Amino acid sequence: MPSEFELIDRYFRRPTRHTELGVGDDGAIIRPTPGMELVVSTDMLVAGTHFLPNVEAEDLGWKALAVNVSDMAAMGAQPRWALLAAALPAATESWIEKFTRGFFACADAYGIDVIGGDTTRGPRNLCVTIFGEVPQGTALRRSGARPRDEIWVSGKPGRAALGLAHLQGRAQLAEPQLSDCLAALHRPQPRVALGLALRGLASAAIDVSDGLLADLGHILEASGVGANLQIAVPPESAFEREALLAGGDDYELVFTAPAARHGEVAALASTLELALTCIGTIAAGVAGHIDLCDPDGHPIAIEHRGYDHFG
Numbered sequence: 460m461p462s463e464f465e466l467i468d469r470y471f472r473r474p475t476r477h478t479e480l481g482v483g484d485d486g487a488i489i490r491p492t493p494g495m496e497l498v499v500s501t502d503m504l505v506a507g508t509h510f511l512p513n514v515e516a517e518d519l520g521w522k523a524l525a526v527n528v529s530d531m532a533a534m535g536a537q538p539r540w541a542l543l544a545a546a547l548p549a550a551t552e553s554w555i556e557k558f559t560r561g562f563f564a565c566a567d568a569y570g571i572d573v574i575g576g577d578t579t580r581g582p583r584n585l586c587v588t589i590f591g592e593v594p595q596g597t598a599l600r601r602s603g604a605r606p607r608d609e610i611w612v613s614g615k616p617g618r619a620a621l622g623l624a625h626l627q628g629r630a631q632l633a634e635p636q637l638s639d640c641l642a643a644l645h646r647p648q649p650r651v652a653l654g655l656a657l658r659g660l661a662s663a664a665i666d667v668s669d670g671l672l673a674d675l676g677h678i679l680e681a682s683g684v685g686a687n688l689q690i691a692v693p694p695e696s697a698f699e700r701e702a703l704l705a706g707g708d709d710y711e712l713v714f715t716a717p718a719a720r721h722g723e724v725a726a727l728a729s730t731l732e733l734a735l736t737c738i739g740t741i742a743a744g745v746a747g748h749i750d751l752c753d754p755d756g757h758p759i760a761i762e763h764r765g766y767d768h769f770g
Contacts (some may be wrong), residue, residue, distance in 0.1 A: 473563060477539060486528035486652045487574035489540055495592040500530035506583040511626060516554045518645035520561025520586070526668065527589040528569050529710040531720050531740050532654035533666040535562075535599040536591030540574050542565065546581035569651060597658045599714070603681035604663040608715040611724060614669045614734055615700065617644035620706020628761040630698060643704040647666070649708040653735075656727050657714055664714035670705040676747050677714050689741035692759060704751075715741055 471582040475481040479488035491497055504511055504523055524541060531538040543562070547555070567571055571589070594734040607693030624630035632640055650666075657664060663678045679686055717725050721737070742750070751759045 473573060475574065476570065478572045478574050481574040482576075487540070487542070489574065491591070491765045492592055494595055496595050496598065497589065498531060498534045498536040498593055498598060499534075500527060500590040501586060501588040502527050502530070503584065503586040505759050512583075514522040514576035514645070517555035517561035517564075521565045521646050522561075523558075523587055523659060524562050524571070524589075525649050526564040526710060527587045528565065528571070528649035528651060529647065529666040529668070531589060531591035531710055532651045533599065533664050533697065534593065535597060535654045535661075535664070536590065536593040537655065538589060538591045538651065540572050540590040542588045543576035544586040545576070545578050546584040547578065547579070548583055549585065550580075553678045566605070569649065569742075599654065599661055599664040600659060601663050601665055601678045601681035602716040603661075604678050604684055604741045605717075606741050606743040607685060607718055608662050609718050609721060609724070609736050609737050610675065610686060610713070610715050610739040610741065611641075611690065611735055612667070612671065612713050613653055614709065614711040614713055616667055616709045617706050617709050619708040619710075620702035621648065621699065623706075623708065624698070624702065626636055628633040643709060647708070649710055650712045650733070652731055653712055653733060656731065657712075657716075660720060661714040662715045663714055667709045667711045667713055670707040671708070671709075671713065672704050672749060672751075675731070676712065676749065678715065679741075679749070680747045682741070684744045685742040685744040685750070686739055687742050687750045687752075687753055688756050689756075690738050690759070691754055701761060703749060704759075709748060713733050 464766065479490055481487055502509055504526070510519055510522070510550070515544070527541065528538050618640045621630060621632060622644035625632045625637060654664065663682055665678055666672045667674050673687065690704070692703055718740070724735060727733070751761070753759055
């Protein structure tokens with residue numbers, strides 16, 4: 460069985476593109492681009508909580524990094540560097556080879572140098588720390604939404620939650636919806652290009668990790684505002700409605716922008732070949748409060764707003 464350091468050399472050491480010193484020393488050395496600020500985020504994926512025990516290792520490798528890349532997208536930052544700390548139940552080389560194949564595929568797709576980390580024996584647990592760059596003073600934040608701003612969402616939230624429900628036997632999906640929803644669950648596509656395009660245009664942004672309503676709620680709380688939402692939901696399926704509004708794990712972006720810039724936001728959909736939907740407006744009033752209705756003005760009742768690790 461290979462040692463920890465043999466595993467690192469064999470599977471985790473890769474050439475870097477914009478790093479002074481990467482994997483192999485006591486620390487990495489990076490040189491931020493002049494005029495840029497660093498944006499830093501970390502996420503942990505725990506077996507049984509964030510992914511099913513039988514998930515394909517290559518898919519898990521992609522997702523472990525992609526969920527962190529999504530945080531950079533939500534801040535309007537260009538992802539640059541990442542570190543991976545992994546607890547593994549055994550040094551199974553076939554599993555590690557597949558995992559790193561997915562992990563580095565995501566790194567290559569978004570131009571990220573993997574510059575270090577740690578490995579240990581234990582229940583499968585993956586923790587990534589990511590660094591990105593953004594021009595000074597231009598990072599997107601949660602606290603900038605203002606009354607009368609429009610609320611937008613990218614892509615089609617709810618697909619990942621439906622895919623998970625199918626795997627858990629709580630729903631039965633047929634093709635082609637099944638493949639689409641499983642791809643959303645296993646291979647999320649962080650909206651980095653959208654985040655970069657929203658610098659100077661969006662007033663606030665967040666990625667959808669815990670659910671559309673829950674994550675929008677973080678913007679509302681940080682900005683001290685409420686929201687009026689008009690969302691077309693499947694009236695015949697309470698399950699699909701909850702997946703759309705509270706499912707999470709989509710890693711789409713929810714953002715706000717001044718109504719006067721509606722045309723500029725709408726034009727991004729064509730430029731980026733990405734669906735962008737205006738789902739409501741920011742309202743003055745109680746921070747975090749959401750009035751939710753369908754396009755005809757009928758109220759929509761929903762029991763859960765999203766995922767809470769300790770809820």
